[in-house]
Amino acid sequence: xxxxxxxxxxxxxxxxxxxxxxxxxxxxxxxxxxxxxxxxxxxxxxxxxxxxxxxxxxxxxxxxxxxxxxxxxxxxxxxxxxxxxxxxxxxxxxxxxxxxxxxxxxxxxxxxxxxxxxxxxxxxxxxxxxxxxxxxxxxxxxxxxxxxxxxxxxxxxxxxxxxxxxxxxxxxxxxxxxxxxxxxxxxxxxxxxxxxxxxxxxxxxxxxxxxxxxxxxxxxxxxxxxxxxxxxxxxxxxxx
Ligand SMILES: [Zn+2]
Numbered sequence: 001x002x003x004x005x006x007x008x009x010x011x012x013x014x015x016x017x018x019x020x021x022x023x024x025x026x027x028x029x030x031x032x033x034x035x036x037x038x039x040x041x042x043x044x045x046x047x048x049x050x051x052x053x054x055x056x057x058x059x060x061x062x063x064x065x066x067x068x069x070x071x072x073x074x075x076x077x078x079x080x081x082x083x084x085x086x087x088x089x090x091x092x093x094x095x096x097x098x099x100x101x102x103x104x105x106x107x108x109x110x111x112x113x114x115x116x117x118x119x120x121x122x123x124x125x126x127x128x129x130x131x132x133x134x135x136x137x138x139x140x141x142x143x144x145x146x147x148x149x150x151x152x153x154x155x156x157x158x159x160x161x162x163x164x165x166x167x168x169x170x171x172x173x174x175x176x177x178x179x180x181x182x183x184x185x186x187x188x189x190x191x192x193x194x195x196x197x198x199x200x201x202x203x204x205x206x207x208x209x210x211x212x213x214x215x216x217x218x219x220x221x222x223x224x225x226x227x228x229x230x231x232x233x234x235x236x237x238x239x240x
Contacts, residue, residue, distance in 0.1 A: 108151015
């Protein structure tokens with residue numbers, strides 16, 4: 001592992017933990033009412049979250065079925081349903097466009113509370129955030145899916161492979177091998193490191209799933225280099 005990266009990751013983690021109450025006033029994310037504690041959502045809004053309760057399902061969920069006949073997936077989980085005008089849409093918008101990284105960590109912890117036992121049972125050995133194109137990540141300051149993974153990692157100690165996959169913006173850029181020399185494999189719009197091969201069961205972490213086509217492409221890219229790998233999916237939200 002790259003120790004400098006690991007140090008930076010730990011520093012960011014500590015920074016998020018220590019200073020969130022100073023940087024972000026205690027205000028409910030959804031109704032903007034003042035909060036008595038260092039929380040994100042007030043007790044009035046919390047029951048209004050569109051929880052999927054997928055953790056209670058014994059039968060296949062709509063999210064499981066979304067990938068049938070496309071790619072083989074071991075388990076899937078989404079915490080919230082996404083609808084136009086919903087609290088989920090507001091939370092995702094704040095996370096992605098309003099510089100509120102703590103939202104990703106917060107919901108990552110919520111996922112771990114409900115789905116953590118399953119992650120352990122399934123022996124997930126890597127959390128792989130869906131990569132963002134580096135320019136997008138630079139402009140936003142973070143990859144929101146990596147923050148969700150950080151939240152899961154706070155409660156369940158599964159390593160995060162943020163640097164094991166990358167996104168390529170245009171298809172044409174694949175030909176410019178020099179720029180991606182540290183990457184071992186380029187497939188579709190993704191570049192994957194050979195280091196991925198040491199993991200047996202990877203959970204891809206996403207922010208919101210609509211058609212599933214991005215995940216399908218990423219899974220195909222992973223299996224190109226690591227055909228035997230088991231893959232699961234964890235998302236903050238899924239369209240209903
Ligand atoms: Zn509220």
